Amino acid sequence: MKFYARYVKYASERPWLLILLILITALVGIPIKDLKVANHPEDWYPENSYQLPDKKEFLKSFGNDEPMILFLTFPDTASEDTRQTQIQNIRNNLRSVYGIEDNFSRLNLLSAQSFIDEKYINRINDSYFKASNPNGEIIFMKVRKHPEPDQNRPFLLDTLNTNVLAKIPTNIRADITGPGVIFTEINEMSTRDSWWLFLICYILIFVLLWWRLRKASYLILCSVLVVLALWPSMALFGYLNVPINLVTLIAPLLFVINYFSFSVHLVAKHTSDITPYLRKKIPPITTSALTNIIGFGSLMISDIHVVFQFGLLTSLGIIIGLLVLFLIGTPLVVRYVDVNKNLEKVDWMNKLLDGFYFRLSKGLSVVLTVVLLGWMFMGIYVFPSDLFSHNGKISVDTDSIGFMKEDNKVRQSKEYIEKNYGSVNIVEFIIKKSDGAALSPENMTLISDIRKDLKKVPIVTSIVTYDVWKPIINELKIISPKEANRLAAAYLTADKKVSRLTVRIPSGTVKQMEKHLNAVQKVIDQKIKGYGITVRPMGYIPAYIEQTNIVVDEMLESLLVAVLLILLVMSVFVRNFKIGLIATLVSVFPLCAVALLMKWLNIPFDVATSVIFSVVVGMVADDALHIIWAFKSNLHLRNNYTTNILFADSVRNIVHPCTATSIMFAIGFAVLMGSEILLIVDLGILSASAIIFSWFSHFFFFPAVLRLFYPDKKK
DSSP, X not given: OHHHHHXXXXXXXXXXXXXXXXXXXXXXXXXXXXXXXXXXXXXXXXXXXXXXXXXXXXXXXXXXXOEEEEEEXXXXXXXXXXXXXXXXXXXXXXXXXXXXXXXXXXXXXXXTTTTSOHHHHHHHHHHHHOOXXXXXXXXXXXXXXXXXXXXXXXXXXXXXXXXXXXXXXXTSEEEEXXXXXXXXXXXXXXXXXXXXXXXXXXXXXXXXXXXXXXXXXXXXXXXXXXXXXXXXXXXXXHHTTOOBOTTGGGHHHHHHHHHHHHHHHHHOOOOSOHHHHHHHHXXXXXXXXXXXXXXXXXXXXXXXXXXXHHHHHHHHHHHHHHXXXXXXXXXXXXXXXXXXXXXXXXXXXXXXXXXXXXXXXXXXXXXXXXXXXXXXXXXXXXXXXXXXXXXXXXXXXXXXXXXXXXXXXXXXXXXXXXXXXXXXXXXXXXEEETXXXXXXXXXXXXXXXXXXXXTTSTTOOEEEOHHHHHHHHHHHXXXXXXXXXXXXXXXBOTTSSEEEEEEEXXXXXXXXXXXXXXXXXXXXXXXXXXSOEEEEEXXXXXXXXXXXXXXXXXXXXXXXHHHHHHHHHHHHHXXXXXXXXXXXXXXXXXXXXXXHHHHHHTOOBOTTGGGHHHHHHHXXXXXXXXXXXXXXXXXXXXXXXXXXXXXXXXXXXXXXXXXXXXXXXXXXXXXXXXXXXXXXXXXXXXXHHHHHHHHHIIIIIHHHHHHHHXXXXXX
């Protein structure tokens, strides 16, 4: 501390040094220009997932695994000739779209009627084009492989709209869907959200600071400090090659509210002497930053790459921002900020808390502690863990279409398709021998039997295997061997080592689709037992199911690590394990309250809400750190004053900056409620609620628990 005090004194007296450091910070932040928006599907696969190798083998064997389907609804008066003409026009227009490698419609089957038995035509027609709506037509599109599909797809969809959809007559409804379409829509929503939510957050916090500080110099300096810290932190997106996506879009908001929190405590200057000022401010700010780093960093144990990226980005960002604030911010505050006289001013908030602490008897402390423990027990009880086995837990589930609000056009289109065409969820199964050998004729017969058995499963809308196409392939070999081989390669590789099985299952939540997929897999497993072949699902839906299932286990693991480390940090911080344990207990209460809120609002754990606890656990400890630091300094006065009076005196000078930072945290998260993505809305609701619960926990429950652990020595 002495060395740092000498540095602050030296830097505050030399503006040229501060200008030099600001220029270095600006240069370090140049990679911010490399910030990009992307949502790579591979980033959502668990690190040790067997599905990623299967996906790569599928891509190698059969090309792109991304299905994109165009659904057409014709008017009731449309004749068969009208339908065929329009479908042909659309197919011709699709040839002008480079990103679409091939397309397949009912016209392909009509052209084969001259040389194929009608029963085989009907079998293929039922497998591909069966729709609930009699006026519906379906065109399957094979998307061309691209090294950067998530960056290329928006251009592909724009080209489809311009070259194809815009040329379809207005009396024909056209709906396009597929996992890529949904991913692209979420990416675009993320882009729109990330910028305007960030701007609104900054403006609202700026207004809040004006309300609290009421001095232009303080306000300007706070904003300068935040921008200086934010610049190199945002550059981490470029340094680490982390894109803006569904998860990382909240990182800039977390940076802003954390840096404003640190800056407010720095600007709340209570003395002009450098050493006492630093001793009061730097330890709690550093420890607060450390708890946030622990909370964010605990996400790095995740096997899901995008969650790991978020944890790495936010934890490193806080470290870099804190270094900037300490190297540049503190000297600027010492040089340009006077003693903040508002800290000693007694206002309505002090009077309210003083009145509560005055009436805080031992009996009331017992009641409040019981209430605290009761809430915590109920929060743990509804938590989806193995500690309690019951049906009242928070559900672990999500629905990808539920990412979007009800008025979203992509969501409306998907819901319309589901209603009028039945299931549109395509799951590919990759089939191969366990020993890597070629599939024998006996194996191909077995696959045909699997198709027949699966056709009896009620939830299977359609199923396609190699044998569905085999009669046409055999006939085509006579007319066009090249075309026959191309058609055969779509379901059986040339070396006959890998085949595929395509199933359409109903849409729904992850748990519902997992149930459907398990039912399909059960039929398959019973059939292939003892034959030495493997049949495994791959693609978007199985990966999404796998990712959702491991979310809670990882969340519990990361949360446990974060809480234990924060307990250690708090105990070391005040060199008192008892105070550290009490502070940790009180800081965990808001998390339990959020769990109860999730149960009450029926908000499930998903890819967004699962990171809430690790994100806010460090933030909710912020007030506790400042309180226990001040309370620990007053413990030597216990012989002269009661515990509640000591607590009242401890929080008198910090209640305003703590309240300001709590409001900033709450505002920062509440801004997320304006997002277009429902998952981010839930994240905003729950995170803002956690901060509010935290403030009440620290200023009302905390003194009650301390009163019981530290009985009065003075009446």
